[in-house]
Amino acid sequence: MPGPGEFELIREYFSARFQASTGASGDQGVVLGIGDDCALLTPPAGKILATSVDTLVAGVHFPADARPDFIASRALRVNLSDLAAMNAEPLWFTLALTLRQSDPEWLEPFARGLAETAKQYGITLVGGDTTKGPLSITIQVTGACEKPLRRDGARAGDTIFVSNQLGASAAGLPLILRERDGSIKQKEQAYLAYHFPQPQFAVARAIGPYASSALDISDGLLGDLGHICAASKLGAELNLNDLPVAELAYSMNADTALETALTGGDDYQLCFTVPEKHLDIVQNLQLPITAIGTMHREPGIQCTLNGKSWQPRSTSYRHF
Amino acid sequence: MPGPGEFELIREYFSARFQASTGASGDQGVVLGIGDDCALLTPPAGKILATSVDTLVAGVHFPADARPDFIASRALRVNLSDLAAMNAEPLWFTLALTLRQSDPEWLEPFARGLAETAKQYGITLVGGDTTKGPLSITIQVTGACEKPLRRDGARAGDTIFVSNQLGASAAGLPLILRERDGSIKQKEQAYLAYHFPQPQFAVARAIGPYASSALDISDGLLGDLGHICAASKLGAELNLNDLPVAELAYSMNADTALETALTGGDDYQLCFTVPEKHLDIVQNLQLPITAIGTMHREPGIQCTLNGKSWQPRSTSYRHF
Numbered sequence: 283m284p285g286p287g288e289f290e291l292i293r294e295y296f297s298a299r300f301q302a303s304t305g306a307s308g309d310q311g312v313v314l315g316i317g318d319d320c321a322l323l324t325p326p327a328g329k330i331l332a333t334s335v336d337t338l339v340a341g342v343h344f345p346a347d348a349r350p351d352f353i354a355s356r357a358l359r360v361n362l363s364d365l366a367a368m369n370a371e372p373l374w375f376t377l378a379l380t381l382r383q384s385d386p387e388w389l390e391p392f393a394r395g396l397a398e399t400a401k402q403y404g405i406t407l408v409g410g411d412t413t414k415g416p417l418s419i420t421i422q423v424t425g426a427c428e429k430p431l432r433r434d435g436a437r438a439g440d441t442i443f444v445s446n447q448l449g450a451s452a453a454g455l456p457l458i459l460r461e462r463d464g465s466i467k468q469k470e471q472a473y474l475a476y477h478f479p480q481p482q483f484a485v486a487r488a489i490g491p492y493a494s495s496a497l498d499i500s501d502g503l504l505g506d507l508g509h510i511c512a513a514s515k516l517g518a519e520l521n522l523n524d525l526p527v528a529e530l531a532y533s534m535n536a537d538t539a540l541e542t543a544l545t546g547g548d549d550y551q552l553c554f555t556v557p558e559k560h561l562d563i564v565q566n567l568q569l570p571i572t573a574i575g576t577m578h579r580e581p582g583i584q585c586t587l588n589g590k591s592w593q594p595r596s597t598s599y600r601h602f
Numbered sequence: 603m604p605g606p607g608e609f610e611l612i613r614e615y616f617s618a619r620f621q622a623s624t625g626a627s628g629d630q631g632v633v634l635g636i637g638d639d640c641a642l643l644t645p646p647a648g649k650i651l652a653t654s655v656d657t658l659v660a661g662v663h664f665p666a667d668a669r670p671d672f673i674a675s676r677a678l679r680v681n682l683s684d685l686a687a688m689n690a691e692p693l694w695f696t697l698a699l700t701l702r703q704s705d706p707e708w709l710e711p712f713a714r715g716l717a718e719t720a721k722q723y724g725i726t727l728v729g730g731d732t733t734k735g736p737l738s739i740t741i742q743v744t745g746a747c748e749k750p751l752r753r754d755g756a757r758a759g760d761t762i763f764v765s766n767q768l769g770a771s772a773a774g775l776p777l778i779l780r781e782r783d784g785s786i787k788q789k790e791q792a793y794l795a796y797h798f799p800q801p802q803f804a805v806a807r808a809i810g811p812y813a814s815s816a817l818d819i820s821d822g823l824l825g826d827l828g829h830i831c832a833a834s835k836l837g838a839e840l841n842l843n844d845l846p847v848a849e850l851a852y853s854m855n856a857d858t859a860l861e862t863a864l865t866g867g868d869d870y871q872l873c874f875t876v877p878e879k880h881l882d883i884v885q886n887l888q889l890p891i892t893a894i895g896t897m898h899r900e901p902g903i904q905c906t907l908n909g910k911s912w913q914p915r916s917t918s919y920r921h922f
Contacts, residue, residue: 313650313750314750314752317753317833318688318752318753318754318817318833319652319654319684319685319687319688319753319817319818320652320653320654320684320685320687320688320690320745320750321652321653321654322650322651322652322688322747322750322752323650323651323652323653324650324651325645325651327647330633330642330643330644331642331643331644331645332639332640332641332642332643333640333641333643333694333696333728333729334639334640334641334729335696335697335698335729335730335731335740335742336698336731337698337700337731337733337735337740338733339700339733339734339735341735342733342734342735343733364639364640365639365640367639367640368638368639368640368642370640374653376653376655376742377655378655378656378657378698378740378742380657380659380738408653409653409654409655410655411655411656411657411740413657413658413659413662413663413738414659414662415657415659415661415662415736415738416735416736418700418733418735418738420655420657420698420731420740422655422696422698422742425640427642430633430634430640430642432634432638432642433637433638433639434638497638497639498639513637513638
């Protein structure tokens with residue numbers, strides 16, 4: 283027996299669950315939510331809209347057998363991270379969900395995880411599409427900002443920062459995929475890092491007035507810092523002794539921890555640059571951030587460890 | 603040998619091609635296009651944004667071996683049809699493209715078809731994502747409107763109209779899929795209807811001030827008119843002798859032509875309702891539209907053919 287048809291699917295699992303947040307009250311400027319040809323939205327006056335889209339494919343970007351509520355939560359968090367990286371406040375998102383079959387036992391926890399995460403970050407589901415096919419999730423998020431943090435604003439001499447620690451998600455992936463066993467503590471760290479990435483809105487808000495450029499580290503620090511370098515037409519110098527490497531990366535494999543923190547993917551931490559004149563202010567903001575290097579005029583990224591030049595074996599996660 | 607990596611892919615096939623339309627000139631309010639964490643957009647002052655997302659999966663929504671430029675053009679047109687149905691003018695779109703491999707011989711014509719169609723309808727590509735997986739295309743379009751045409755505005759007594767003819771796309775599908783042979787004329791009609799659906803912006807603009815509700819017919823007239831009925835809490839009465847059935851539907855199978863026009867998918871024509879007081883104006887607008895029935899208070903859709911009640915065998919295309 284076939285599951286519910288497309289329209290019942292959308293209505294049952296999404297419209298109803300998200301109705302409270304898309305009512306007539308004009309929540310976040312939502313004039314009309316799910317259910318018509320288009321959602322109707324009133325953008326906040328005088329602000330710039332920031333929008334980003336990401337697709338997560340089962341078996342490529344997440345394990346197909348992961349918990350549906352974890353899959354939903356992670357998919358939305360990964361997209362929210364792009365808003366945080368621009369210093370934009372979340373407004374609306376859409377969900378394009380492709381499924382092999384419409385299975386209530388999968389959809390119910392998926393919708394619940396999505397709704398809980400949306401509520402946590404104050405973003406409203408305004409539209410979507412469900413189609414039959416191999417499992418994949420495309421989410422587009424839209425937010426509003428006054429002074430966006432772009433990639434192309436870094437200047438030579440700016441200090442490079444990252445938020446929190448790097449490498450936990452990539453280091454813990456063998457535990458997530460059950461390719462390797464580990465301690466309860468390691469598994470906890472791996473699950474938190476991989477399934478519950480934390481969009482860095484608080485850090486972005488705090489550094490917003492002072493940073494010259496920013497992005498979120500999704501494909502590994504070296505590759506992503508390379509995007510700031512390319513967009514700003516600069517190079518960078520990193521002191522690896524200062525790099526905040528996640529405890530899990532060391533406990534999984536101390537020999538490769540540094541490399542994992544530099545080139546592993548799925549960190550969703552911020553990398554940003556701060557001009558000399560704002561350095562004292564930023565360093566006194568009491569944020570979980572670490573200065574790791576400096577932007578300079580020579581192209582390329584030079585890494586130094588214990589006073590010596592250091593070369594990684596690879597630079598960035600390769601999607602294809 | 604692997605094809606180009608994700609970032610080269612985006613840059614080569616999309617950024618470069620669409621650069622002219624996402625420059626610093628502020629084209630359509632684009633502050634920053636493809637290439638950062640988010641696109642940055644300035645919404646037009648005082649207008650409502652309309653946004654819609656649709657996924658097209660190869661083998662489900664289009665033949666996987668169709669010409670890449672046709673696939674791209676159709677994917678964008680199908681989404682633009684949702685903007686037309688709300689009487690919104692196109693502004694921006696994003697593309698989330700999932701591909702088995704990054705093949706320049708497929709990507710080049712795909713990007714060309716997308717760019718040509720975008721130019722034709724005045725919509726700007728502002729962001730995207732490319733991922734590895736089974737071929738599917740998710741496009742989200744955003745437009746601006748002053749007085750949106752919703753589904754829930756119909757009143758009892760309103761006259762129901764459709765634009766142009768219905769049934770050509772569904773009737774011609776066996777020719778598109780090469781399940782059946784036909785004449786050159788039939789193939790031409792099938793290709794035009796299936797691969798080049800025409801978003802009905804001109805009709806929507808003209809009827810915008812007068813219509814009480816509207817949507818685009820993507821899943822067959824009966825099913826989609828059912829959405830207007832449900833949203834407006836009404837029923838409808840159709841006189842099938844007035845239905846504008848496409849010539850191709852008759853030439854493919856005269857016996858099923860009426861049914862195909864009522865329940866076949868992929869028409870992308872408008873269905874809209876007009877109150878009595880605006881009927882004369884709308885009928886004198888010289889538009890390719892036909893009055894086919896009346897909204898009434900009793901729930902359900904009653905069809906009459908040659909003065910007798912008529913029942914279709916099915917009501918709407920079922921996605922699952």
